[in-house]
Amino acid sequence: MNIGTVAKRSGVPAKTIRYYESIGLIASAGRSANGYRVYTSEEVETLRFVSHARSLGFAVKDVANLLTLWRDRSRASADVKALARGHIAEIDAKIAELRNIRETLVDLVQRCHGDDRPDCPILDSLATSSTEHRT
């Protein structure tokens, strides 16, 4: 299998596959006589795994850990769970942050009449207040 086929089957663009190889997230692919990378269906599975993990927002480093755990038949599921829990915590923090920002913005937008006049509470607020959204 060449890289293009793998890209289609795994959902990971060829460029990204080469990138993952370059940073050591996946092993170096074998090469055929002409220098092309050659893949087995096992590697497609690995890339699918990576793709899924990435789409759940795991950082590439976390994906590396997940891959290790995945391949380790004697792993403890507790380790995986801890990793996932940590990730949920990060996501919660991000959501909270975004919600705060959103609230502030909605408030400002509501107070801005939004017509031809230059008077604008949004700009006023940016200029003066400390945009304190409680953390």
Next chain:
Amino acid sequence: MNIGTVAKRSGVPAKTIRYYESIGLIASAGRSANGYRVYTSEEVETLRFVSHARSLGFAVKDVANLLTLWRDRSRASADVKALARGHIAEIDAKIAELRNIRETLVDLVQRCHGDDRPDCPILDSLATSSTEHRT
């Protein structure tokens, strides 16, 4: 005023001030005889504005637009409002995405017993399913 003082008063690190100057977000500062950047309190205000806008998650390009609008005495507040509304929409999209991810993860974590045994629905799911969270 030297850059260090401005950094303290505006909350923007000196490195970042120089960076903002280099990308043209703020105007080039004046220089004193020894080559140091010299600032007025007006520039501190500008940097405060920038800092607030950034902390509300506006991209640097958006901040550039906001700065222009801020300085334009004849601006229409509708323009500002539109920019802010667009930003809220982006934030909403991000929150929705994160919530979907979170839901999936919470579900997986709940189904993982998380002990010494290797059996783990989280890894299983990453390996097989398409981690479809509805968009």
Next chain:
DNA sequence: CTTGACCTTCCCGGCACTGGAAGCCCCATA
């Protein structure tokens, strides 16, 4: 034989900074 689709490597750009190195400048203190 040519075309076009594939593959290779390499380097750049983008986001928004941040760290660090090398080298001035200025002031206070021993």
Next chain:
DNA sequence: TATGGGGCTTCCAGTGCCGGGAAGGTCAAG
């Protein structure tokens, strides 16, 4: 007066995660 410690300058490089595109080799079909 020497010295030490900040602060300032520039420039380069790295972060995370790729995507674009150039220059060139390869392969199957028409």
